[in-house]
Amino acid sequence: MDFCALIDRLCADPAIAGSERTAHYAKSSQIIRQGDICRDVIFLQNGLAQMSYVTFEGKEWIKSFFVEESVMGSRRCQLLGEPSTFSIICLEDCDVLAIPYDRVRKAAANSPTLLAFFFDFNEQVSLRKEKREYEFLCLSAQDRYQRFLVDYAHIVPRLTQAQIASFIGITPIALSRIRKRINQADSLGVAGAQ
């Protein structure tokens, strides 16, 4: 089931129909604010967004990026009704469709197809988180950066260095040093190979 088919299916479902809302968010605006409670499942139709934490020292750390045709939300809010520990902020103008989690859950309970979809979705999320845990645990900042360039090649052109740095857990200054190291190693490598 592709993204558009999923949305059509959900909006047509009797458990959901009428409870969905569409919204437009301008670049830099927040879809969810850290501390807010938002039980919606959010379908990003267009744009680019980040989930990020702001620490009490005021530093921002990005936990994930979302491009058009992806599904977002705070599990902590949806499942536990607790305030979100992070924000969702638009890096570009965003169009979203929001559906309350309990409606989605109800629709899924009556549809093996939907249930299977969200079951798989959860498992995909788990796999991604496992990968990220591995990278923080076992890799250096430079390795994490170089993997990022490969794994996120499709969105790298839409990001600033500061955003990439924040995602891999270092400061923009440290990332700049890493990029310098890589460039120097590259030119040495080329020279050495000649």
Next chain:
Amino acid sequence: MDFCALIDRLCADPAIAGSERTAHYAKSSQIIRQGDICRDVIFLQNGLAQMSYVTFEGKEWIKSFFVEESVMGSRRCQLLGEPSTFSIICLEDCDVLAIPYDRVRKAAANSPTLLAFFFDFNEQVSLRKEKREYEFLCLSAQDRYQRFLVDYAHIVPRLTQAQIASFIGITPIALSRIRKRINQADSLGVAGAQ
């Protein structure tokens, strides 16, 4: 549904009955070896185990601990049939029950109760991983250690310093220094308060 009821329910299920295996593993033995393919869902009935990566430099990083009455396995193996990127190693003697993932999935497909159980289980796993991601991204090693002491208070007495260090992503030497800092701060604090 508690752990024992779950196991009884699964073993009685027509999709599973007969495919389950029990096994005993001695302390230090491996239930899953990094690189192996093991599609089983593993129910730890007794003992204590760790999931860990060994990097190509030979360093071991622990990604999680499991106590008696928990459910383990490599999603990567179960879902994708790929070799496990980590090992499961016994920190104490362990008794386990192993059931092939596809049997469990089949049983769940025919039982709303089971499906709901595993759906919730996945969501709980996601919440834990999200917490861990937050801690690596936003907290210092010392903060991670102090949170660990609280969150894992029930198993701390069963672990060595080296295991705790490996879990929070530092060397045992660094952890020793952190413990020294904390002790010094404590005694200063007490002295200052008097």
Next chain:
DNA sequence: CATGTCGATAAACCCGGGTTAATGTCGCAA
């Protein structure tokens, strides 16, 4: 008893990355 092993700690040294502040470079608006 002697030896070996493991866990925890310590000292010395090095390096990656954080911090602060300065510089350069765009693009944009007054």
Next chain:
DNA sequence: TTGCGACATTAACCCGGGTTTATCGACATG
């Protein structure tokens, strides 16, 4: 044109943690 603000980079300095090596105690096992 000037000036301003966002972004990337650099230098200088500091500190946390990695690395290596050594010490010490607690427990085996010979």
